[in-house]
Amino acid sequence: MTTATVLPAHVLAIDDDPAMRGLIAEYLGENDLRVTTVATGPEMQKILGEQAVDVVVLDLRLAGEDGMQLAKALRETSEVPIIIVSGRKDEADRIMGLELAADDYITKPFSPRELLARVRAVLRRYQTNAEVLPARKEKRRAYRFAGWELNLRTRRLTGAGGQRVELTNGEFSLLEAFCSAPQRVLTREQLLDLSRLHNAEVYDRSIDVQILRLRRKIEVNPSQPEYIKTERGAGYVFDTRVEVLY
Numbered sequence: 001m002t003t004a005t006v007l008p009a010h011v012l013a014i015d016d017d018p019a020m021r022g023l024i025a026e027y028l029g030e031n032d033l034r035v036t037t038v039a040t041g042p043e044m045q046k047i048l049g050e051q052a053v054d055v056v057v058l059d060l061r062l063a064g065e066d067g068m069q070l071a072k073a074l075r076e077t078s079e080v081p082i083i084i085v086s087g088r089k090d091e092a093d094r095i096m097g098l099e100l101a102a103d104d105y106i107t108k109p110f111s112p113r114e115l116l117a118r119v120r121a122v123l124r125r126y127q128t129n130a131e132v133l134p135a136r137k138e139k140r141r142a143y144r145f146a147g148w149e150l151n152l153r154t155r156r157l158t159g160a161g162g163q164r165v166e167l168t169n170g171e172f173s174l175l176e177a178f179c180s181a182p183q184r185v186l187t188r189e190q191l192l193d194l195s196r197l198h199n200a201e202v203y204d205r206s207i208d209v210q211i212l213r214l215r216r217k218i219e220v221n222p223s224q225p226e227y228i229k230t231e232r233g234a235g236y237v238f239d240t241r242v243e244v245l246y
Helices: 018-029 041-050 067-077 091-099 112-132 169-180 188-195 206-218
Strands: 010-014 034-038 055-059 082-087 104-108 142-145 148-151 156-158 228-231 235-238 243-245
Touching: 010 018, 010 041, 018 034, 018 112, 034 041, 041 055, 041 067, 055 067, 055 112, 067 082, 067 091, 082 091, 082 112, 091 104, 104 112, 142 169, 148 169, 169 188, 169 206, 169 235, 188 206, 188 235, 206 228
Parallel strands: 010 034, 010 055, 055 082, 082 104
Antiparallel strands: 142 148, 142 243, 148 156, 228 235
């Protein structure tokens, strides 16, 4: 079985203080987290629309914006975990934020170490919930495997270095099908059903052609694939660990 490269969890921090953004990015980044920092709500929405985010750290006191409204709008459209940041005296804000289904809060001034602990705790909770809850395929945001991230909303495939790989509709559907059933042998007929390629203009052995093209895009050596492996007489298996993001 292939040993997967696990992508670090992605933290999106929204704070209008450049020094605070720099501190968060540096400390969390030094502790095996991928960090994106922005200063405004529109920037936050742009990142959320383009990338899979594991946890949002949102300062409620933004210049010219209502952080509480941003948190409310985010919770109405996404299940991404939210940690709200408030002033030490803003107890009403903390209570309101938690009532809006924020997952945790932290008060300024705080130590980077405390923020890291809270981020890790929220991530652990969500990972545990994802393991015990029934499958919610319709709410899945992305898959991660072996240094790759497949964003189901933007239909983008990106590598560990952030490089984007263009996929045809057929290749995207096939990779999504593999990610939904990792380390299981799938027949060509099952792959056709899972990837919905029956709805496209397909031809005999179309799955084999699509797989060949997909291997060329994600495998280091397509002739000796590490991930999409052929099971002779049976079909194919996606032989790597896959992480599901909701």
